[in-house]
Amino acid sequence: MSMLDVFFALDWRDIILAACIALVVFLVVKFLQKLFGKKEQELGFKVRNMDMVDVYEKCKELFPIQNLTFHGKEFTRGMQIKIITIQKKIIEGELIGINKVNLVCIRTHNQIIAHQIEKIEEIIGIE
Numbered sequence: 001m002s003m004l005d006v007f008f009a010l011d012w013r014d015i016i017l018a019a020c021i022a023l024v025v026f027l028v029v030k031f032l033q034k035l036f037g038k039k040e041q042e043l044g045f046k047v048r049n050m051d052m053v054d055v056y057e058k059c060k061e062l063f064p065i066q067n068l069t070f071h072g073k074e075f076t077r078g079m080q081i082k083i084i085t086i087q088k089k090i091i092e093g094e095l096i097g098i099n100k101v102n103l104v105c106i107r108t109h110n111q112i113i114a115h116q117i118e119k120i121e122e123i124i125g126i127e
Contacts, residue, residue: 056107062099063096063098063103065099066097073125079095079126080094081093081106081125083104083123083124084120084122084123084124085120086121087119091106091113092126093106093109094106103115103117
């Protein structure tokens, strides 16, 4: 008796029962992952209050190049810029700098964002 013969011997009720059992097992596993997985992530995550001046200085160290030339336009550290990515996301903030692997760092009002220059469509200076 081959595996195909065993499969064809199954009734439609057997197949539905197997699917229901598989769904219940899947939902139990997902529930257990949420229940126990969250605690592991919380233990590994530490919140540290940092002075914004220290954060800004560290970013200047990590992104030491002060001048960015993009499509013939020159932007310098401290300028307010608007970046449009190739995914059409808009990032507005202060240019902190660029590093040697072509990551641009921008400080928005509540985030510090590093973005690959190859994935930027347009940079506009804001006055």
